[in-house]
Amino acid sequence: MNLKQLASELGLSPTTVSRALNGYPEVSEATRLRVAEAARHYNYRPNTQAKRLATGRAMAIGHIIPLSTRHEIVNPVFADFIAGAGEVYARAGYDMVLTIVPDSDEERAYREVRSKGNVDGIIVHGPKVHDARLPLLEELGLPFVVHGRSLGADPGYSWVDVNNTRAFERATSFLLDLGHRRIALVNGIETMDFAARRRHGFERALAARGLSADPALMVSGEMTEAQGHDAARDMLDLPDPPTAFLTASFLSAMGVRRALWERGMRMGRDVSIVTHDDELGYLRNGFDEPIFTATRSSVREAGRRCAAMLLRRIESGASAPENDLMEATLVVGASTGPAPRRSDMTD
Amino acid sequence: MNLKQLASELGLSPTTVSRALNGYPEVSEATRLRVAEAARHYNYRPNTQAKRLATGRAMAIGHIIPLSTRHEIVNPVFADFIAGAGEVYARAGYDMVLTIVPDSDEERAYREVRSKGNVDGIIVHGPKVHDARLPLLEELGLPFVVHGRSLGADPGYSWVDVNNTRAFERATSFLLDLGHRRIALVNGIETMDFAARRRHGFERALAARGLSADPALMVSGEMTEAQGHDAARDMLDLPDPPTAFLTASFLSAMGVRRALWERGMRMGRDVSIVTHDDELGYLRNGFDEPIFTATRSSVREAGRRCAAMLLRRIESGASAPENDLMEATLVVGASTGPAPRRSDMTD
DNA sequence: TGCAGCATCCAAAGCGCTTTGACATCGAGT
DNA sequence: ACTCGATGTCAAAGCGCTTTGGATGCTGCA
Numbered sequence A, B: 001m002n003l004k005q006l007a008s009e010l011g012l013s014p015t016t017v018s019r020a021l022n023g024y025p026e027v028s029e030a031t032r033l034r035v036a037e038a039a040r041h042y043n044y045r046p047n048t049q050a051k052r053l054a055t056g057r058a059m060a061i062g063h064i065i066p067l068s069t070r071h072e073i074v075n076p077v078f079a080d081f082i083a084g085a086g087e088v089y090a091r092a093g094y095d096m097v098l099t100i101v102p103d104s105d106e107e108r109a110y111r112e113v114r115s116k117g118n119v120d121g122i123i124v125h126g127p128k129v130h131d132a133r134l135p136l137l138e139e140l141g142l143p144f145v146v147h148g149r150s151l152g153a154d155p156g157y158s159w160v161d162v163n164n165t166r167a168f169e170r171a172t173s174f175l176l177d178l179g180h181r182r183i184a185l186v187n188g189i190e191t192m193d194f195a196a197r198r199r200h201g202f203e204r205a206l207a208a209r210g211l212s213a214d215p216a217l218m219v220s221g222e223m224t225e226a227q228g229h230d231a232a233r234d235m236l237d238l239p240d241p242p243t244a245f246l247t248a249s250f251l252s253a254m255g256v257r258r259a260l261w262e263r264g265m266r267m268g269r270d271v272s273i274v275t276h277d278d279e280l281g282y283l284r285n286g287f288d289e290p291i292f293t294a295t296r297s298s299v300r301e302a303g304r305r306c307a308a309m310l311l312r313r314i315e316s317g318a319s320a321p322e323n324d325l326m327e328a329t330l331v332v333g334a335s336t337g338p339a340p341r342r343s344d345m346t347d
Numbered sequence C: 001t002g003c004a005g006c007a008t009c010c011a012a013a014g015c016g017c018t019t020t021g022a023c024a025t026c027g028a029g030t
Numbered sequence D: 001a002c003t004c005g006a007t008g009t010c011a012a013a014g015c016g017c018t019t020t021g022g023a024t025g026c027t028g029c030a
Helices: A003-010 A014-021 A029-041 A048-055 A078-092 A103-116 A133-140 A164-177 A193-208 A225-236 A250-262 A299-316 A342-346 B003-010 B014-021 B029-042 B048-055 B078-092 B103-116 B133-140 B164-177 B193-208 B225-236 B250-262 B299-316 B342-346
Strands: A060-067 A095-102 A121-124 A144-147 A158-162 A183-187 A218-220 A244-247 A272-277 A293-296 A323-326 A329-331 B060-067 B095-102 B121-124 B144-147 B158-162 B183-187 B218-220 B244-247 B272-277 B293-296 B323-326 B329-331
Touching (some): A003 A014, A003 A029, A014 A029, A048 B048, A060 A078, A060 A103, A060 A299, A060 B078, A078 A095, A078 A299, A078 B060, A078 B078, A095 A103, A095 B078, A103 A133, A121 A133, A144 A299, A158 A164, A164 A183, A164 A193, A164 A244, A164 A329, A183 A225, A225 A250, A244 A250, A250 A272, A250 B250, B003 B014, B003 B029, B014 B029, B060 B078, B060 B103, B060 B299, B095 B103, B103 B133, B121 B133, B121 B299, B144 B299, B158 B299, B164 B183, B164 B193, B164 B272, B164 B293, B164 B329, B193 B218, B225 B250, B244 B250
Parallel strands (some): A060 A095, A060 A121, A121 A144, A144 A158, A158 A323, A183 A218, A183 A244, A272 A293, B060 B095, B060 B121, B121 B144, B144 B158, B158 B323, B183 B244, B244 B272, B272 B293
Antiparallel strands (some): A095 B095, A293 A329, B293 B329
């Protein structure tokens, strides 16, 4: 059933039917109702392609997911982010089109998306420090919103981000307040903007107390359980081991916990852990009481906000950049406690 | 730059240019080269919407992701699956459009996708036992391939699935061979087809040795770390606790491991664990030696195969269903060992 | 009564592509 | 010399919608 058929069925012109369905004023309320009724009855749905061609609007948002050719890892936060964004698109009648792109030919992918014209805007995932995609997108003139930011990039773009610097600064201060002085940072890959900021926050909090970060207590890498485990295992073997760990993800924190167990140490007493928690559906940080003390920020909510911001910009034609800085909350769980005094260690 | 402009630039008709670019035979090799050259030079890219309208093909595949309203969990295997499918689509020039649908109005979503006509086919995710979507899709006449199967559904559909029954049957036999008799099953939600089959495999292996499953040793639920932990904690408190666990995911297995640690038991000696491993990028089961003995099957590969099968069917117009049953491999890691004899428990 | 003004509706022209059917041109076959 | 089949090209008709620019009939007011 297409528009022409529906129209002839109703004894009306396609023009009128189209207008009735799209809420234009130049159609009487009576016929509008009649049309709506018939549309429902015949289960009429305008053909998307035709609509798109006629209006010039794709009614779709692109998500370009970089797939690192070196790491061979799909970012696990991705699924939750998409779920959040998807909600918003569904309500607004937009489609979500995904493109998985090996980071080797990202530029080609963006240019192609642009010239094929099958999306009205895109969400940029996983921005790096000095990310080359931002100037490219600016040049292409396609509306976009970045999930995250890019240190060193011209700041004239729109983004939604967690205040990573502040989150890790607060987490570090929290540990310092508990008396910890040897604090390890198990970070994400520091070419990624979020990881770089977290490190800044960490170092800033230390500096504020006249301390400086010990390079032996900082690692940067893929945020997996194995990473957390291996890092903790090595660091705990140092002559002057850390009494606390700051990790970038729930999985890393679980890895650190395993390393503690392996040497019979108790989390929260012998060694403290604070992690960042993206509140992923399948990686809940406990229920009543959090397992880990954490800086918490919902990645799904970030997805919603990114999507909403992009749609707003597209529909209003806005050009002035918009920003949304989400503060993480610091929730205290069972993984932190006062730094053990030397004497505690031996009793 | 659109087709008409390009054509006039070349002094040719749109017809000829279109044919040249799409590899039709009725155009001389000379002009074909000339056109290709000009297209490259002007960076011409045919407008997707127009092409779609003209050809009646959307050049896009839909993925409808059910979002359980009760569990509020996005299936974590999803990201890897998508990455695999995305590879295939990219090579074939198809888009991937995602729709996240609360399971409350799935039917509406499928009908809408059908009548909007913005995809040429869809991939069905997370089939349940007696899944109502399959007859619906059959009725709608939209090509589809299921990732998984549906027990009790009319078998005339196409699917790609892991042999879950066989995998869990083998894993159970493996534990039985090691002398284990009290084996626990920490399963996924058993309304999901894959979980139902795994349970069948488990029970079948026991039955083959004249044993039967103890209901107290079987749980079914969301496959999270907490689930594994809580199940193991409770079961190990039973008067006749299990000596081995069979879990449905890497995360569940990690939870079981935590419960072991908490009571000072050693994995692989006091209690054995076998898990299913979907080979997710961010949940690697060790590197040189697997952490857990596991039935292993790549979900990303499944994504590739689903996508390839669907494209093949769409382009060939095939109607006879196609199936692909992937066998999981049983890899032995450090989490399994012979069942402790009673005396072992006390020395 | 005549006419401006409004409320409704419609015909037709796109949107940018593919594809059908026709039309030149030319060399080969008779 | 004439026909015929390739070969290469094009004009024009869609695909299913939106949107512009009228038409038509009716109301209200001078």
